[in-house]
Amino acid sequence: MVGFVTRKFFYSLSVLFGIVTVVFLLFTALPGDPARLMLGQRADQSEVEMIRKDLGLDLSLSTQYLVYLNDLSPFAFYSLDNAESPYFFEPSEHVNSKAIWSSKHSVFVLKPPYLRRSYQSQQTVVDIVLEALPGTAVLAITSILIATFLGITFGIFGALFKGQWLDKLLMVFSIFGMSLPSFVAAILIMWFFAYLLGDITGLQVTGSLYEIDEFEGRKLVLKNLILPSITLGVRPLAVFMQLTRNSMLDVLSMDYVRTATAKGLSFRMVVLKHALRNALNPVITAISGWLASLLAGAVFVEIVFGWKGLGLIMLNALNTYDLPVVMGCIILVAVIFVVINMLVDVLYGIFDPRVSLK
Secondary structure, eight states: OHHHHHHHHHHHHHHHHHHHHHHHHHSSSSSSSSSHHHHHHOOOOOHHHHHHHHEEEEEEEEHHHHHHHHHSEEEEESSOOTTSTBBBTTTTTTOOEEEEEESSSSEEEOOOOOOOOOOTOBHHHHHHHHHHHHHHHHHHHHHHHHHHHHHHHHHHHHEEEEETTHHHHHHHHHHHHSSSOHHHHHHHHHHIIIIOOOOOOOOSOOOOOOOETTTEEEEEEEGGGGHHHHHHHHHHHHHEEEEHHHHHHHHHHHHHHHHHHHHHHHOOOOIIIIIHHHHHHHHHHHHHHHHHHHHHHHHHHHHTTOOTTTHHHHHHHHHOOOOOHHHHHHHHHHHHHHHHHHHHHHHHHOHHHHHHHH
């Protein structure tokens, strides 16, 4: 089991390394000069060169890559010989750093990952991301709860009324939900419920979890969560419904279910206590995987509904060419996705030892 967990850990680490490499190369190769964009097109060339040097943009691509890995890594090496060196250790940027080994010329430290600073606000990317992450997390968790409850409920009804009009209607909804992209569903749901029926529903086209009122200050507006969470939950809802229906049909045909019915147990007791418990295994597996996917998929939904989360932060950063913020958001989402999937794989190995032998 230890070997299985170790393999999964190093596999996840290699995936993250590949993602970081691709993200760095992709955004480094983008046209445009961040220093010129920060200072404006009329800026003096000497000022531009000074900013480029301060940001490390005057270094070779390979050196910039090594410096970026050095910043992201929890273990980092810095030179103490030259304050102008790209590896020079600056305590202000790593206030929680702890020196593990040091010499006259260098220091090896344990530190939190450093995602650098925003080109526009000079605020650390970690602070920007952590400020936006709760909005995305609330949206993703609410969506998965809605999808789980409705998906299991509709799946049960589909299995109990197999072949009837209700089952066919639910299957049409399931196929439609799985094939509809999130950004298309967002536009359709927003247009119908917030634009056409806005006077009836009282829902807004755009809005966030918190809004600023000039009299009450910052206040919680839960109704703004309704449309984005439903939109984000449509696809997993359709998947959970199909899985629950198919699994319930398999379980209901088993001998122990027929035996429970023959003993005189009520149909409701047979379905809820005996059949549903065993039918939920594949659904629970799917839920764990979809939670990570929703954190990444929330980006498009946030942009359409103006929801203040990682998606809206990324869009604004792209518009202003604020690359550290964009790269930080992408890497954070990738880390969450990889970590959740690694934990799910490890849990599989714990509950089913056959998995750990593969």
